[in-house]
Amino acid sequence: METLTRSAADAAVLPWLPGHAPSPGRVARARCLTEADRREIARWPLEALLPATTILACLRAAADMLPDKTAIIQLHRGIPGGPRSGLSYGDLLDRVERAGRVFQAHAGPRRRPVVGVVLPMVAEGLIASWAAMAVGTLLPVNPYLEVEALAAILRAGGVTTLVTTTTAAGGDGVWRDLDRLRAMMPELNHILLVGAADPACGFDAALAGAGTDAPLTNLTGPEEVVVTMPTGGTTGMPKLVRMSQQGLLTVAWNTGILMGPEPDAVVAHGMPNFHCGGLIPLATRSLLFGQTLLTLTPLGFRDREVVANFWPLMQEFGVTSVLSTPTTAAAILQASPDGEIPHRISDYHCGGSTIPVDLMERFHRRFGIWLRENWGLTEMHGTITGHLDPSRRPQVGSVGRALPGYALRVVELDDHSRIIRDLPADTCGVVVARGPTLMLGYNMPDRDPEFFVTDPRDGTVWGNSGDIGRLDAEGYLWLSGRAKDLIIRGGHNIDPRLIEDVLDAHPAVRLCAAVAEPDAEKGEMPVAYVELMDGARIGGAALRAWCAERIAERAALPREIRILEALPLTPVGKISKVALRLDAKRCALETALRDRFGAAAPAFELSAGPRGDQAEFADPLPGNVAPEIAGIASRLQCQINIDPAS
Secondary structure: OOOOOOOHHHHOOOOEOOOOOOOOOOOOOEOOOOHHHHHHHHOOOHHHHOOOOOHHHHHHHHHHHOOOOEEEEEEOOOOOOOOEEEEEHHHHHHHHHHHHHHHHHHHOOOOOOEEEEOOOOOHHHHHHHHHHHHHOEEEEOOOOOOHHHHHHHHHHHOOOEEEEEOHHHOOOOHHHHHHHHHHHOOOOOOEEEEOOOOOOOEHHHHHHOOOOOOOOOOOOOOOOEEEEEEEOOOOOOOEEEEEEHHHHHHHHHHHHHHHOOOOOOEEEEOOOOOOHHHHHHHHHHHHHOOOEEEEOOOOHHHOHHHHHOHHHHHHHHOOOEEEEOHHHHHHHHHHOOOOOOOOOOOEEEEOOOOOOHHHHHHHHHHHOOOEEEOEEEHHHOEEEEEOOOOOOOOOOOOOOEEOOOOEEEEEEEOOOOEEEEEOOOOOOEEEEEEOOOOOOOEOOHHHHHHOEEEOOOOOOEEEEEEEEEEEOOOOOEEEEEEHHHOEEEOOEEEOHHHHHHHHHOOOOEEEEEEEEEEEOOOEEEEEEEEEEOOOOOOOHHHHHHHHHHHOOOHHHOOOOEEEEOOOOEOOOOOEOHHHHHHHHHHHHHHHHHHHHHHHHOOOEEEEEEOOEEEEEEOOOOOOOOHHHHHHHHHHOOOOOOOOOOO
16 A cells, blocks of 8 residues: 555546545545546555544544534334434434443443444444444344344353343334343343433433543544454354454445445435444445435335335435345335336445346336445455446446455365465356455454465465355456355256346246255255245246246256245345255155155254254154154255154
8 A cells, every 4th residue: 555645646536526535634535437446546545535544533524524414314114204313413423422431331441342232223223333333342233133142142242231222113123032131141231222211221311421521532443343243143152253443444435435425425224234234335334424324214124114115215315325135126126106216316236145137127227227236245344346337237147346455366275275276267166355354353263264264375364255156357256156055966066046047037036046955865956935026926837847948957957946925034135045945954854754654744843053953843753753754854964953752
């Protein structure tokens, strides 16, 4: 990186927006539209692009310049003209600093606070998150986890203060199990409840009593760990990604220039704050660039009202930038009314899963917006690739090129997480990445080798994404899916996208996913799950016939296509292949037991557990039958624990 001594002529070079080239005390605003822009931006150190090097200092800079500008609009209902509340930048800064004082008091003078934020999408969650980063460490957790998993994560993070809410928030979140959580964590003395009237535990009451006389001290620095974010599932020992403030700001600035850096931008906030997408490219990016964040109700895109009223809401608030999963974009398209729909949206990004080609084309024809796919991972603090120019048709099927400061490789690895060689262009292999936002490790150092890989030739350290993909000659990355999503039929590797692309093209299909189903002879067989368009009437056999005419790789033809009323989604809005793989295992075991025992086959429920997927039988198993059932499960390669009756 270069020093800050740059000439005025250099600073005037595109891609800087007029009047927004790098200058001390201000955020630089750019549009990264070309490879030349990317190279120009990469020449500048991060500290030259930001008004400050910490999130709190950046908020102070925004509040100093724009004290009365609306920072956050919180919708309480997903209907036009519905109830909402707002916070100016001046008010936001005041509340963040008050929260920081509360968290420091809870932790004591000799300890950095660790704040667990377990909330739906409410402004108080962002206030608590940014305050935690300013004075200690944030641990954001999915509020829809089972209470046992939540408690394990909070313990692993060493939480000193928990910020959550009561049943007034609605939904089936962990707030319904607060008494159980308290019983499981007697050591947690400080719980603040958003919306609680009791001054002894209310979040607002705590902030009101914090005072503003003394300035905040002992603040975190740019390279310190300020977030530990859960990743890698919710069973077993929690694995937390340790994130630095500098890394968060790097991703926030990069995604700002990718998704819209303009001062008057209005950012639709529909992805949860416990996930990288909601916390960094949406919320922190909006704060950094002094924009307005429109939080689409406490449920975000999980709110059916929001999807049904998407366009009226976008029009009412003049939204310019949207980030969602492809499943959300498909639902918006399906729910959109006929006729012309005016809007100000110039950037619509999708992440989390591949955008079907047909969806991208139909969305553009209908609304004049190109859905642009981006890609990243928690261990890199979020987004690291994207399609640069929103006015041009993206490379359909690609997740774009590396953003400024990042490098991508497709490699072959040995058994010791070392890079053996780079693979030629357009050859599939393991995708590894390097850049300024490599995580600082997991909370359990013995898990670090699962992510970090080294190149013995020069000693450089890279991050193993866990994705299989290829790089083309122009540097575009094309993903084939997660390594764990590959379907291995008798040693033959099947890319699920080969099946999914064909099913996506069927006019009756809204969503689809292909997964592996255990098979006693082949190891695995492909099966597919489909959610139909409203009013569509077609069966699995007809869809399989459609696939048979279009999938040249015969081994990839799904053994069965199952129609579901709705595909299971993660809280972020991705199709949950974990849930579908579990259902496929259930179907395989059910079929095998029925083939062996006929109508007398024992009934069971299959659920995910910390030691594998576990079958719980409705009735005790006779001792002479249990070993045979265990053998059937073993041949199906199901990790199932059976506890036969004695």
